[in-house]
Amino acid sequence: MDLFLGIDGGGSKCKAIIVNQANEILGSGISGPANPLHGFNQATNSIIESTQLALKSACLDHISLSELTVGAGLAGVNLPSLFDQMNNWTHPFKHFFLAHDLCIANLGAHHSSQGAVIITGTGSCGFSSVGGDERLIGGHGFPQGDKASGAWFGLQACEQVLLSLDDLIPSSLMNKALLAQLSCESATDIVTVIAGKNATFYAQLANIVFDAAEQDDPIAINIIKDGVNYLALLAEKLLMDPEVRLSILGGLSTTLQPWLMASLSPALGQQIVQARSSPEFGAVLFARNTLASLTR
């Protein structure tokens, strides 16, 4: 029985699925962060843990890791040093094929290496693969990049609420919501809680912006428009070739897609399609393709 494991490892969590030769998903598991930028050991531990959880959910606990052919798409490995570090891992699997998370997300979305994706979850970025040319836009990390990501929205909420609590800009529905979510009573409390926090922390505050925007809060709506303008720029760059199809992926995709569609021209809007499968399924396809090319 040939078993394939697909890994989608990001800055917040690591997802694993077990797939059999017939492409049936037998089980899945989720563990902690797996972006090696934030630590090699954490990344490899998360991969092992999500794998074991996936095996368990498939009632395949008896299977040894050395029987698994793994395709892993990891955030961060577009940096050559991190790619090399992860690729040189003394892993416990039969095969460990590594790609960056966008590559496998694209493969999952389109079941072809041709296509484009915008991912907006904890981080954000755009990726296209057209005729052998790969293009990666954004994804520069928090706080200097990753506009329109969960972390970015959370940080914007904090910035605007702090300005408002200083009485420098009008009050927003986000003020009360942020104070409540952080169990704070003042700007000073907020600063104490958020000092030195990472992207994952800020991403958990993104909902404050979307909840307030739904109630027509103008400051929250401006934040979303600012973020979506950036996503529209990304989409325009990625969709220069009219044959290309683009899928919006990641934890904020459902929330942001209507906003993005509203800011794109109808022609570009028609190039946006639903993803066929998940990134972790794309990782399985990647493992399968790579193995086939090796044994050909």
Add this chain to the structure above:
Amino acid sequence: MDLFLGIDGGGSKCKAIIVNQANEILGSGISGPANPLHGFNQATNSIIESTQLALKSACLDHISLSELTVGAGLAGVNLPSLFDQMNNWTHPFKHFFLAHDLCIANLGAHHSSQGAVIITGTGSCGFSSVGGDERLIGGHGFPQGDKASGAWFGLQACEQVLLSLDDLIPSSLMNKALLAQLSCESATDIVTVIAGKNATFYAQLANIVFDAAEQDDPIAINIIKDGVNYLALLAEKLLMDPEVRLSILGGLSTTLQPWLMASLSPALGQQIVQARSSPEFGAVLFARNTLASLTR
């Protein structure tokens, strides 16, 4: 011989001066960061080190720390927990009188507790003391606050250069300057270098914005205008009482003051004055006043 030590401790450095009974500055010293938010031990070590350097520069090495009456203005101690931690320090001095850095900066600038200051160095904030009412605006730290600070300008430079290298916005003179200053060749290199860096690191990049603006770079000029708009909001809040005088302090004050003056009404502009003395001299005045009130 009564000796007073004035300390101005911020996120980047700690300045100490030794002053005699006649208010003559006998020596000075500079050491590392002294904001206890970033570590109690670092803050106390920096205070001791800058004191020893100040004693040395005054040829007063033979003086014991236990002979010094210290006034210390430290960033971060507006948070009550940090104030208590620093105030409970088993210090080696004769007296150790603690205040937040804005309070002593205001005292130094106006030789009176009445007045206002805007400080823009590594961080930024505004402070006023009018008729017993103290008001602190901003100073919420990096990256969520401290707009128009050195760290904020440095981060904006990185953000805009990364967008430009992704071809999402036009090219800027800052692109070449940032790549050169960080010894980088690509966006990927920049991200690798800046990942996880703190406010002090980003503040060292602020000059890239000002240098480009001097050569009429429109993206750099927009960054400065955005930051200065925030400082103007701060100034308007702090100058509501027409009797109040405001001084602009900190490493970026000389650079930003002309921009700020240009964006304030003439009436508010007349309330801006040069600082009479430095924050560390304000710390000496604070120590002197506190000692006098105790022995009265």
